[in-house]
Amino acid sequence: xxxxxxxxxxxxxxxxxxxxxxxxxxxxxxxxxxxxxxxxxxxxxxxxxxxxxxxxxxxxxxxxxxxxxxxxxxxxxxxxxxxxxxxxxxxxxxxxxxxxxxxxxxxxxxxxxxxxxxxxxxxxxxxxxxxxxxxxxxxxxxxxxxxxxxxx
Numbered sequence: 034x035x036x037x038x039x040x041x042x043x044x045x046x047x048x049x050x051x052x053x054x055x056x057x058x059x060x061x062x063x064x065x066x067x068x069x070x071x072x073x074x075x076x077x078x079x080x081x082x083x084x085x086x087x088x089x090x091x092x093x094x095x096x097x098x099x100x101x102x103x104x105x106x107x108x109x110x111x112x113x114x115x116x117x118x119x120x121x122x123x124x125x126x127x128x129x130x131x132x133x134x135x136x137x138x139x140x141x142x143x144x145x146x147x148x149x150x151x152x153x154x155x156x157x158x159x160x161x162x163x164x165x166x167x168x169x170x171x172x173x174x175x176x177x178x179x180x181x182x183x184x185x
Contacts, residue, residue: 040110040175046103048110048174053102056167057095063163069156071163073147080144102167105134110175120176127172128165135164 057075064072076094078084089097109130113123139160142148149156 040114042107044174045107045110048171049103049106050099051174052106052167052171053099055170056102056163057098059166060159060163063159067159069153069159070147070149071156071159074139074142074145074149074156074160075163077141077145077148079147080141105131106171106175109171113175124172124176127175128168131168131171132161132165135161135167 057072060072060075064070076091076098078087078089078094078097084097109127113126116123116126118126139157140151142156143151149160
């Protein structure tokens, strides 16, 4: 009998939606109360051919963000399934991966005049803190699912 982690498609979807929503709310809150356009950066599609010609309402841009979040949740869940990491290591892996995604995405700010300057250290730290929060929440949701197992 093999023990296999339970991370169902519904769990991947729900985890991605929850963590992505929290990231959006967090960055919107920061942007609302400060002069740092980190929420604008989160929703920015200025550098995506085709989408950059459209004037999308905020809710559509947010749905695109959530779709990416669900996709990332599914990819990370599959990696966890293949690696069979213990829950604590799975949590750390997801949190680090999501923070890394934030580092990789931040340079897209240079491709728009609506987003922070690439060299703005405060915006970069706020952006990273949001992605760390995202990773902690997603890691907890996915690693928590891994803590429960089923017998095959």
